[in-house]
Amino acid sequence: MASGDMVRPGSGAAQVYGPGPGAGREPANLGDILERVLDKGLVIAGDIQVNLLDIELLTIKLRLVIASLDTAREVGIDWWESDPWLNSRAAEQAGGQEELEEENRRLRARLQALESGR
Amino acid sequence: MSAVTEPSVVWAYAVTERDRPACLDGLEGVGGGPVRAVVAAGLTAIAGDVPLAGFGEAALRRNLEDLGWLEATARAHHRVIEAVAGEGPVVPMRLATIYRDDAGAAAALAEHAGDLRAAIGRTRARKEWGIKAYAARPDPPDRDAGSAPRPPGRAAAGSGAAYLARRRQQLTAQERARRDVVTSAELIHARLAGLAEQSRLHPPQSPQLAGHRMQMILNAAYLLADDRDDDLAAAVTDLAGRHPAVRIEITGPWPPYSFAALPEARQP
Numbered sequence: 001m002a003s004g005d006m007v008r009p010g011s012g013a014a015q016v017y018g019p020g021p022g023a024g025r026e027p028a029n030l031g032d033i034l035e036r037v038l039d040k041g042l043v044i045a046g047d048i049q050v051n052l053l054d055i056e057l058l059t060i061k062l063r064l065v066i067a068s069l070d071t072a073r074e075v076g077i078d079w080w081e082s083d084p085w086l087n088s089r090a091a092e093q094a095g096g097q098e099e100l101e102e103e104n105r106r107l108r109a110r111l112q113a114l115e116s117g118r
Numbered sequence: 119m120s121a122v123t124e125p126s127v128v129w130a131y132a133v134t135e136r137d138r139p140a141c142l143d144g145l146e147g148v149g150g151g152p153v154r155a156v157v158a159a160g161l162t163a164i165a166g167d168v169p170l171a172g173f174g175e176a177a178l179r180r181n182l183e184d185l186g187w188l189e190a191t192a193r194a195h196h197r198v199i200e201a202v203a204g205e206g207p208v209v210p211m212r213l214a215t216i217y218r219d220d221a222g223a224a225a226a227l228a229e230h231a232g233d234l235r236a237a238i239g240r241t242r243a244r245k246e247w248g249i250k251a252y253a254a255r256p257d258p259p260d261r262d263a264g265s266a267p268r269p270p271g272r273a274a275a276g277s278g279a280a281y282l283a284r285r286r287q288q289l290t291a292q293e294r295a296r297r298d299v300v301t302s303a304e305l306i307h308a309r310l311a312g313l314a315e316q317s318r319l320h321p322p323q324s325p326q327l328a329g330h331r332m333q334m335i336l337n338a339a340y341l342l343a344d345d346r347d348d349d350l351a352a353a354v355t356d357l358a359g360r361h362p363a364v365r366i367e368i369t370g371p372w373p374p375y376s377f378a379a380l381p382e383a384r385q386p
Contacts, residue, residue, distance in 0.1 A: 017358035017366040030189055031323050032248060036375035037192045039320075040339075041212035042237065043379065044230050048127060048216040059164050 126189040127174070128217040131198045132373070133209045133227065133234050134162050141201040148194040149173075157230040158224035164202050165223055169284055173216055182214070203373035207232060207242040210373045243344045245371035246313060249354070250323070251306055252332035252365040253299045302361045303335040309357060313349055314340035320374045332365060339376035347371075 129148050138155040139162075147153040147166035156163040172181060181187045192213060199210045217223040227234065311317040322334035342350055350368070358366050 015368045017354055030192070032369055033196050034188070034192050035320060035323070036372065037210075037213040039197050039376050040375035041210045042133070042215075042234075043214065044226050046130070046214070046216040046226070047218040047222045048173070048175050048178065050175060050182070050214055050216075056228075062171050084347075 124247050128156070128165050128219060128223050129168045129171050129173065130211050130215045130217065130223055130226075131164040131166070131195060131239070132202055132211055134164065134202060134206060135160070135238055136206055137237070138162065139164070139202050139205045141205055145198060145201055146194070147198050148191050150194075150214070156220045156223045156227070158227040161227045161231060161234055163223045164198060164208075165217075165220070166198075168216070175355050176211050178214060178216070193333060199373045207238045208373055209237045209241065209378045210375050213377075221307055233328075240316075241341065241374035241377055244341050244374065244377075245344060245347070246374045246376055247340050247342060247371060248367075248369035249306070249310060249336065249340065249348060250334060250367045251303055251336035251361075252367075253335050254332060254363050255367050298363070299333075301336050305364065306357050306361065306364070307336055307338055310338070310340050310350070310352055313346060313353055314342050316341040316377055316382040320376070335364070339372075341374060341377045 131147070131153070137157060142153050142155065142164070145153045147168075149166075149168045149172065151166050151168060153164060153166045156165045171177060181191075195213050199208065202208045203210075217226065307317070307319070320337040320338045320339065322337045340350070354366055354368055358364070
């Protein structure tokens with residue numbers, strides 16, 4: 001088991017201390033990389049606008065983290081509450097505001113089209 | 119530039135102050151293409167051409183849904199940033215920062231030059247380390263675990279009260295265990311944050327992602343001066359000893375992803 005002197009890990013590689021399977025060195029895991037490249041890093045506007053918060057990619061992010069959140073919250077760990085990703089999920093859960101707005105827009109447009117078609 | 123190339127756009131990886139990092143030669147970027155430097159305003163964007171067909175707005179949206187595509191792209195993005203970070207200070211850009219052409223990337227550098235220099239300055243001679251801690255109990259306390267006390271039998275009077283007392287006792291023990299876990303996480307974070315110049319708390323990852331069933335109780339990033347690697351290792355070794363029910367993982371060093379955000383950019 002790893003203790004005492006630390007094997008200097010390569011970037012992203014994991015060094016494990018304490019109980020559990022696979023104590024010792026582990027290779028960088030995809031989750032750690034995705035967590036960083038999707039959610040961290042410098043945000044300056046590009047010419048091609050894909051708001052990572054808006055699109056369904058959110059579901060991937062959620063698949064990565066959310067599964068543990070309810071349990072974690074139960075245990076009393078809630079420091080990620082300021083995370084914009086999760087806030088947008090919270091908003092979504094609270095009634096899907098954006099979706100509703102979008103649906104309203106669509107319905108209004110449809111109504112207009114129908115009325116003008118008369 | 120050659121006559122037969124398909125239309126392309128410019129994928130940005132990172133920003134540095136160096137003219138052209140030597141590591142760019144032979145480095146394979148997103149989509150398998152080469153990586154080059156776009157210089158403007160005394161800064162360098164590390165960038166590469168990617169085909170418009172796969173990285174235009176609609177295609178990008180679609181591709182980002184594909185976990186296989188996302189993995190390959192994320193790994194390529196990370197690989198380039200990591201190579202550049204190996205040669206000096208760098209600010210990693212979020213995945214999928216794309217410009218129509220070099221002029222677009224150059225304009226972004228010029229527009230944010232001051233903030234970019236400040237961000238590079240904040241992370242110069244520092245490294246990001248990831249710390250994840252898990253409650254070593256394989257499963258979080260469950261409402262109706264197999265060991266739950268048996269419901270009161272039909273016979274003995276008062277057994278209902280006895281059941282409730284047992285149940286209460288058990289819940290209290292679970293509650294205590296939960297509190298201990300949270301306290302451990304807080305103590306570990308406080309100690310490591312004390313070593314670091316900055317720290318960030320991330321949401322815990324799901325057990326599927328972490329690859330085992332332990333409950334993640336801490337998922338944090340710490341920005342440490344380059345010469346504090348050994349202090350971090352010593353602190354984690356010590357913490358592992360003090361919190362025997364907690365498994366601690368160090369990952370890194372990482373390029374300073376968690377500390378790259380411009381102050382204004384924190385507001386969504």
